[in-house]
Amino acid sequence: MSETEYTGWGRALRAKGILTRPDTPSALKADAPATGNRRSYGDAPLNSGGTAMDMTRLDRIIAFDRETGVLTVEAGITLGELARLLAPQGWLPAVMPGTGFATVGGAIAMDVHGKNHHIAGSFCRHVTAITLIQDKPRKITPKSGALWKATCGGLGQTGIIAQATLQLTRARGDMMLVSERRATDWDHHIALLDASDAPYTVGWIDATATGDALGRGIVEEGETCRGLRPSARGTKKIPMDAPHWALSGPIVKAFNAAYYRRVPKSGRTVVRTIQDFFFPLDKIHDWNRLYGKRGFHQFQCVVPLDQSGALRDMMKMIARSGLASPLAVLKRMGEGREGYMSFPMEGYTLAVDFPNRPQARRLIAKLEAATVAAGGRLYLAKDALSSGDAIKAMYPDTPKWARTVAKADPDGHLQTDMTRRLDLRTI
Amino acid sequence: MNDTWIILGASSTIAKAFTRSVAETGAHVILAGRRMDDLDATAADASARGAAGATPVMFDARDPATFQQIVDTAVATGGTVSCAVFVGSMPAQDAIDADPSLIDGTITDSLTGPARFLQMLAPLMEAQGDGAIVGVGSVAGDRGRVGNYVYGAAKAGFATYLSGLRNALGRHGVHVLTVKPGPVDTAMTAGLGKQPFMTTADAVVADIHKALAKKRNVLYTKLIWWPVMTIIKLIPEPIFKKMSI
Numbered sequence: 197m198s199e200t201e202y203t204g205w206g207r208a209l210r211a212k213g214i215l216t217r218p219d220t221p222s223a224l225k226a227d228a229p230a231t232g233n234r235r236s237y238g239d240a241p242l243n244s245g246g247t248a249m250d251m252t253r254l255d256r257i258i259a260f261d262r263e264t265g266v267l268t269v270e271a272g273i274t275l276g277e278l279a280r281l282l283a284p285q286g287w288l289p290a291v292m293p294g295t296g297f298a299t300v301g302g303a304i305a306m307d308v309h310g311k312n313h314h315i316a317g318s319f320c321r322h323v324t325a326i327t328l329i330q331d332k333p334r335k336i337t338p339k340s341g342a343l344w345k346a347t348c349g350g351l352g353q354t355g356i357i358a359q360a361t362l363q364l365t366r367a368r369g370d371m372m373l374v375s376e377r378r379a380t381d382w383d384h385h386i387a388l389l390d391a392s393d394a395p396y397t398v399g400w401i402d403a404t405a406t407g408d409a410l411g412r413g414i415v416e417e418g419e420t421c422r423g424l425r426p427s428a429r430g431t432k433k434i435p436m437d438a439p440h441w442a443l444s445g446p447i448v449k450a451f452n453a454a455y456y457r458r459v460p461k462s463g464r465t466v467v468r469t470i471q472d473f474f475f476p477l478d479k480i481h482d483w484n485r486l487y488g489k490r491g492f493h494q495f496q497c498v499v500p501l502d503q504s505g506a507l508r509d510m511m512k513m514i515a516r517s518g519l520a521s522p523l524a525v526l527k528r529m530g531e532g533r534e535g536y537m538s539f540p541m542e543g544y545t546l547a548v549d550f551p552n553r554p555q556a557r558r559l560i561a562k563l564e565a566a567t568v569a570a571g572g573r574l575y576l577a578k579d580a581l582s583s584g585d586a587i588k589a590m591y592p593d594t595p596k597w598a599r600t601v602a603k604a605d606p607d608g609h610l611q612t613d614m615t616r617r618l619d620l621r622t623i
Numbered sequence: 624m625n626d627t628w629i630i631l632g633a634s635s636t637i638a639k640a641f642t643r644s645v646a647e648t649g650a651h652v653i654l655a656g657r658r659m660d661d662l663d664a665t666a667a668d669a670s671a672r673g674a675a676g677a678t679p680v681m682f683d684a685r686d687p688a689t690f691q692q693i694v695d696t697a698v699a700t701g702g703t704v705s706c707a708v709f710v711g712s713m714p715a716q717d718a719i720d721a722d723p724s725l726i727d728g729t730i731t732d733s734l735t736g737p738a739r740f741l742q743m744l745a746p747l748m749e750a751q752g753d754g755a756i757v758g759v760g761s762v763a764g765d766r767g768r769v770g771n772y773v774y775g776a777a778k779a780g781f782a783t784y785l786s787g788l789r790n791a792l793g794r795h796g797v798h799v800l801t802v803k804p805g806p807v808d809t810a811m812t813a814g815l816g817k818q819p820f821m822t823t824a825d826a827v828v829a830d831i832h833k834a835l836a837k838k839r840n841v842l843y844t845k846l847i848w849w850p851v852m853t854i855i856k857l858i859p860e861p862i863f864k865k866m867s868i
Contacts (some may be wrong), residue, residue: 219636219659219810253636255667265672269662281672 201263204246206237207491208552209366209580211244221270221358224329229610230297230356236306237494238580239613240351249356251404253303257281258359265364266324271357274305281368282468290322292515294525295299296475301357306577307349311396311418311474311530317532318540320348322363322370323424328355330604335547338621344595345535346600348535351576351615354604369422372396377463377499378415378456379544382411382508386544389528395419396510398527403511403520404445413526414459418473434485442486443551445518452522462616472539489553492521492572493580495560496547498529498540499572506570507544510563513546519556521549536593536600539575547578557581576614584619625675626650627702629693629744631682631737632710633665634658635780636809637759640824641707642830646674651700651818655682655693676700684710684736690743698747707757707831708737713774726773733777738784745792752796756836758785759802762843765852769867789840800834803829803843805848821844 200588203210204398228247232397240249251272258268265287269278276296284290293308302308304326324349325337333520334355336344347354375394379385385399394417401413421468432517441447477483484492499507514520525547533540550556560581567574573590576580588594608621628645632638633654642652646669654662654669654677662679669677680696681689697704711733718727728837741756746755763771782801787800802828806818822845834842842847855868 220634222658222660256664257671258664258667260667260671293658379679471629 197468197482202234202242203491203579204234204238204241204299204470206234206493206552206578207484207489208493209239209242209451209485209491209613210489211239211242211248212242213245215250216247218249221254224249224356224358226329226331226356226605226611229612230271230279230301230352232302233274233297235295235298235302237492238250238576238578239442239453239574239617240335241302242613243611244613246264249264251299252354254358255299256594262287262513265366266361267364268325268359268361269300270359271304272299274299276471277479279470279474282364283367283420283476285371286367287364288367288470289319289362290316291319292474293319294477296478300360300362300385300423301352304357305350305352305358307533307541307592308541308577309528311416313532313540314528315395315529316365318349318534318538320538321532322365322532323348323360323534324363326357327359328604329358330355333358342596343604344535346597346604348537349533349538350597351612351620353601353610353615355610362525367420367470369420370470371421371423372418372468372470373421373462373465374416374418374468374473375465376459377415377417377462378459379411381416382511383407384609385411385413385415385526386504387472388415389526389544390529392417398525400455401511401524401526401546401548402456402457402513403522403524404449404452404518406512406515410515411508411526413524414456416473418468420470421465421467432479433481434483436485436505437489438486439488442488448522449518449548450462450521455522468588477510480557481593487521487549490552492549492551493556493560494523494547494549494578496545496561496569496575496578497563497572497577498543498545499567499570500541500543503570503572504544506566507546509518510546510566513559513562513566517559519550519553519559521551524548536597537576539573539593543572579614583616584617587618587620593619595623625700625702627653627697627704628684629653629655629697629704629706631655631693631706631708631740632684633679633682634661635709637804637807637824637827638707638709639665640828641645641709641744641757641831642669643672644828646670646672646677649673651702652678653693653697657666657683671777673704682740684740687739688737693740694744694747694766697857702750703754704748705746705754705756706741706748707759708741710737711759711761711774711778713771713832715795716769716771716773719773724836730777731778733774734780736783737781738857741784741788745788748797749792749795755800756792757800757802757831757835758782759804760785760848762803762805763815763854764803766855766863774801798835798838800831801837802834802844803841803848803852804844810839819853820847 231241256275716810
């Protein structure tokens with residue numbers, strides 16, 4: 197097998213190594229870390245100099261009970277595929293992140309969250325069983341104690357996540373009824389998020405707006421509804437790496453202003469497909485190439501509820517820097533999390549993309565420091581730049597996780613570039 | 624009338640993609656292959672995607688005793704029977720050089736096994752006067768190349784067999800489609816590194832459905848292989864024998 201160069205979604209960190217892609221479950225061995233569609237931004241799905249197992253060929257539905265919504269799948273199936281197949285039958289994955297290309301295995305390993313986190317909690321709250329391949333296959337459930345908690349959000353370090361059983365949630369149909377309202381500034385934005393009792397709520401934030409407009413954006417609230425099944429529409433592709441000025445300050449500022457004004461002052465209600473609502477960017481394949489060959493970083497933190505002021509100060513730093521891209525999201529999170537290393541905490545989460553440039557890396561370092569000061573934490577699915585000490589301070593259960601992982605993978609076969617960079621597995 | 628698809632070699636990557644595509648149209652799928660636990664999982668997947676039924680059944684190209692049960696299972700569904708053949712094996716040419724007895728198995732897997740099965744199925748399809756046969760060969764069958772000419776010979780034989788079967792069944796309303804893929808990103812090609820004009824299983828399946836709808840006889844996928852192989856076939860033997868392509 198020859199070595200290939202591959203990356204996570206951010207393309208800023210690269211790995212050279214062997215990628216295997218097993219076709220049958222019997223080929224699975226816990227001798228190399230598993231990856232899904234590598235939609236984590238940083239180095240969580242990378243194993244430089246070693247082997248990584250691409251799980252996307254193991255993507256079958258093993259059992260589905262239409263009455264109870266209990267679904268067992270192979271871990272390589274994507275959440276977008278599940279939504280496409282199941283919504284017309286009245287069911288949806290209970291939690292869906294911002295891309296439908298995320299696999300079930302990846303969603304477990306990162307304990308991902310979605311626009312309904314304030315109500316539904318994280319992805320693993322709805323997982324009832326996982327088949328882990330260690331030296332032999334082993335089925336674990338929420339009653340499995342430390343091993344369960346180290347697997348949910350555990351970066352795939354306890355074994356190869358081969359299968360999972362999910363409790364789906366009822367969907368009224370395969371369309372979404374979406375209300376969109378302008379949030380005129382930071383305080384208004386936070387107030388709208390606080391007051392929302394919709395099943396799905398998210399704020400798009402104009403990360404270039406300064407002064408009185410700081411923190412302005414659009415708050416989207418959605419619920420599933422019945423509608424005509426839309427005909428399949430083609431996707432677009434980014435055919436090549438964009439030049440570095442494609443997402444430069446003035447262009448982003450102009451785009452954001454137009455995007456903000458797209459929603460009338462009085463707000464509006466629209467009907468969208470499930471795909472458009474949950475996975476708006478998936479229509480443009482390989483959109484990460486817009487950032488050029490140097491790639492990009494996404495900064496995502498969460499801070500406790502009483503620290504929204506600190507988050508506002510971070511937003512101010514971002515807006516003043518003029519480095520942000522149009523992709524910026526503000527959301528109120530609930531408490532729901534399942535594992536030792538799960539990201540969510542009750543509070544506000546902010547996610548902003550930056551092109552991979554020295555100024556942006558310096559800004560991200562400042563934002564990290566502010567996150568620590570606010571008692572918040574960074575999302576490992578996004579991180580590419582932090583240090584082990586900072587992460588361990590944000591995740592106080594790291595030692596418990598590391599002890600469980602040491603037992604589950606004693607020879608360290610499942611280590612990744614991320615676990616090495618952050619020195620997470622040292623006890 | 625419901626469709627029933629017999630899928631020979633149902634554990635292959637292209638077969639899995641094809642199974643999904645017909646399952647989502649509500650067809651009944653008969654999944655024939657050797658790895659029964661893997662077929663069970665594929666059957667569950669097909670059912671969840673909307674197949675009217677999904678039945679795993681043992682098929683070994685080297686054991687004709689397994690054939691009749693597949694035909695019987697398909698007939699029992701009561702639907703219009705069609706068959707897609709995805710079997711074949713490709714040992715490395717140097718392995719064959721070291722052990723010429725591997726030729727027997729290669730020819731059986733890619734030619735005589737599936738041909739014998741289709742020959743058993745032919746009277747039934749002729750009687751129903753409907754349905755389709757999709758036979759997956761390879762561009763490797765178009766000319767014997769130094770790198771894999773035993774595999775190529777088996778696929779060439781299969782293509783010629785399908786041509787004759789088309790001639791025999793076409794007049795009875797049964798359509799026979801010969802598919803000649805170039806390199807496809809599957810387990811078979813996983814260790815070979817980057818290949819020219821590589822395509823994916825899903826793209827091959829989309830091409831197969833387009834070709835079936837238009838009643839094409841021979842499908843090259845990707846399409847670029849049609850002009851490429853046309854030129855390669857035209858190279859005179861005295862020149863070709865000195866080339867290694």
